[in-house]
Amino acid sequence: MEKELKERKQVARIFRNLIPIIIFLVIWELCPRLGILNKNMIPPFSDAIVALKDMIVSLEIFRHLGWSLYRAVLGFSLALVIGIPLGTAIGWNEKIREFLSPLLTLFGNVSPIALFPFFIIVFGIGEVSKIGIVFWGCLWPMFMNTISGVSHSDKALIKAARTMGASKKTVLFSVVIPNALPEIYPGIKLSVSNSILMLCAGEMLGATAGLGYLISYSQQIFEMSKMYASIIIIALLGLAFTAILNTVEKRVFAWKFNNEK
Amino acid sequence: MSNEKVVIDNVSYSYKEDKKTQESLDAIKDVNFTVNEGEIVTIVGPSGCGKSTLLDIISGMLRPTKGEVKIDGNRVTGPGKDLGIVQQGYALFPWRTVLENIEFGLEIRQIPQKERREIAKKYIRKVGLGGYENKYPDSLSGGMKQRVSIARAMSYKPKLLIMDEPFAALDPRTREVMQNELLYLSRSEKPTILFVTHDVREAVLLSDKIVVMTGGPGSVKAIIDVKFPEERKIEDIVTLKEFDELEKKIRKLYGNPNEIPNDAVF
Numbered sequence: 001m002e003k004e005l006k007e008r009k010q011v012a013r014i015f016r017n018l019i020p021i022i023i024f025l026v027i028w029e030l031c032p033r034l035g036i037l038n039k040n041m042i043p044p045f046s047d048a049i050v051a052l053k054d055m056i057v058s059l060e061i062f063r064h065l066g067w068s069l070y071r072a073v074l075g076f077s078l079a080l081v082i083g084i085p086l087g088t089a090i091g092w093n094e095k096i097r098e099f100l101s102p103l104l105t106l107f108g109n110v111s112p113i114a115l116f117p118f119f120i121i122v123f124g125i126g127e128v129s130k131i132g133i134v135f136w137g138c139l140w141p142m143f144m145n146t147i148s149g150v151s152h153s154d155k156a157l158i159k160a161a162r163t164m165g166a167s168k169k170t171v172l173f174s175v176v177i178p179n180a181l182p183e184i185y186p187g188i189k190l191s192v193s194n195s196i197l198m199l200c201a202g203e204m205l206g207a208t209a210g211l212g213y214l215i216s217y218s219q220q221i222f223e224m225s226k227m228y229a230s231i232i233i234i235a236l237l238g239l240a241f242t243a244i245l246n247t248v249e250k251r252v253f254a255w256k257f258n259n260e261k
Numbered sequence: 262m263s264n265e266k267v268v269i270d271n272v273s274y275s276y277k278e279d280k281k282t283q284e285s286l287d288a289i290k291d292v293n294f295t296v297n298e299g300e301i302v303t304i305v306g307p308s309g310c311g312k313s314t315l316l317d318i319i320s321g322m323l324r325p326t327k328g329e330v331k332i333d334g335n336r337v338t339g340p341g342k343d344l345g346i347v348q349q350g351y352a353l354f355p356w357r358t359v360l361e362n363i364e365f366g367l368e369i370r371q372i373p374q375k376e377r378r379e380i381a382k383k384y385i386r387k388v389g390l391g392g393y394e395n396k397y398p399d400s401l402s403g404g405m406k407q408r409v410s411i412a413r414a415m416s417y418k419p420k421l422l423i424m425d426e427p428f429a430a431l432d433p434r435t436r437e438v439m440q441n442e443l444l445y446l447s448r449s450e451k452p453t454i455l456f457v458t459h460d461v462r463e464a465v466l467l468s469d470k471i472v473v474m475t476g477g478p479g480s481v482k483a484i485i486d487v488k489f490p491e492e493r494k495i496e497d498i499v500t501l502k503e504f505d506e507l508e509k510k511i512r513k514l515y516g517n518p519n520e521i522p523n524d525a526v527f
Contacts, residue, residue, distance in 0.1 A: 160352035
């Protein structure tokens with residue numbers, strides 16, 4: 001009986017969440033049709049869906065999606081693989097951390113988009129500079145949060161582990177990193193959202209394929225429906241990533257929500 | 262001689278307080294005592310008497326400036342695998358369940374998974390937490406957390422179990438319950454325990470031997486043997502005349518908090 005009630009409540013909640021979106025889409029559909037919005041600038045929602053359908057049928061969308069995903073995933077992975085180990089090393093050593101802190105704060109605050117011309121000069125306009133921009137945008141949140149999380153290690157936990165016979169390696173992997181994870185994870189979430197951001201920016205400024213390119217190109221040749229269709233895809237991509245991150249979070253941090261296993 | 266599990270031999274520790282004058286300050290000086298196998302030895306002393314420094318030396322985190330600590334005849338040169346620790350703040354790993362916390366010490370000693378589970382479950386029952394295997398520490402009360410901490414430290418049968426003011430953060434009623442439970446546990450397991458407390462009463466209740474330390478620099482003022490019957494229960498001990506006498510004796514050595522120093526002005 002209780003489970004039924006819970007399920008019905010969940011369904012009701014999903015409906016409630018969808019209503020504002022549906023209202024928004026209805027407005028988007030009607031306003032251009034009624035002339036409230038300029039049909040040439042902002043075609044109705046259904047036109048965007050038709051353009052999307054065409055791109056799926058012609059397989060065009062998959063080519064661009066593939067390129068975008070490749071750049072985003074590669075840039076993010078590089079940032080992960082470098083940012084977290086390096087952040088751990090720096091966070092662990094107080095002297096190094098204090099020494100580097102002003103420099104890192106400076107670098108971390110430089111907007112990656114501002115650095116884009118620099119990337120182009122150094123790496124050219126090929127893939128390297130695009131992936132480089134994504135990498136740079138993803139690196140800083142994870143890197144800084146890891147440094148912070150590791151530097152806030154709970155000394156009592158480390159003492160307990162060491163006294164019980166844990167090696168330094170065990171302390172690092174079984175105590176320090178799990179302890180730092182609640183601080184590292186928000187950094188990872190931010191990095192993931194930055195990856196899409198940087199990806200779009202990079203692709204708009206110089207690419208021949210990808211969702212960002214598609215948006216920019218569609219706008220330039222004035223195929224508005226296609227442009228909005230591409231924007232919708234990017235939004236869905238972001239939603240998908242967020243959903244994955246939240247699911248992982250519920251699993252990994254079950255202990256924070258006071259759940260039983 | 263073969264009964265001696267832990268020997269603290271003439272241990273001193275000093276450090277340079279003032280970098281300019283290069284003066285060294287003695288944290289502890291000439292500390293001597295032994296812990297025999299299966300004994301509960303309690304260190305009683307005021308804050309700042311160097312108890313923490315001594316514990317750090319015994320656990321190998323700190324090197325003594327003079328003297329040495331031997332466990333089972335072997336000199337302590339660094340953190341090893343002989344010790345267990347229970348601290349005032351429980352120090353449980355919040356991301357591990359109760360069961361997984363207890364398994365920690367066994368994992369380090371590379372006990373295979375199936376055996377680990379069995380041992381951990383056994384100790385959960387021993388500390389009376391059956392049914393809480395899959396709970397996370399955050400959902401437990403202070404007393405329960407301490408029980409997990411004790412189970413974790415005892416599960417791999419360490420040569421010496423250090424208990425550093427373990428019950429200080431608990432309310433008085435829970436403290437009494439835990440004291441009784443510790444006595445009960447120690448009867449079946451016969452662990453070798455080095456207990457640290459401020460509470461003279463607790464020391465007299467639990468120990469086989471009490472080491473009274475004083476501060477500035479930390480040193481041993483007296484070592485007192487406690488001889489209550491083996492099967493003692495706390496409610497029985499407190500009725501004994503010897504209990505009161507011992508408590509008074511130790512308080513005297515410890516310094517009477519009711520005494521106002523001559524030059525105090527109120």
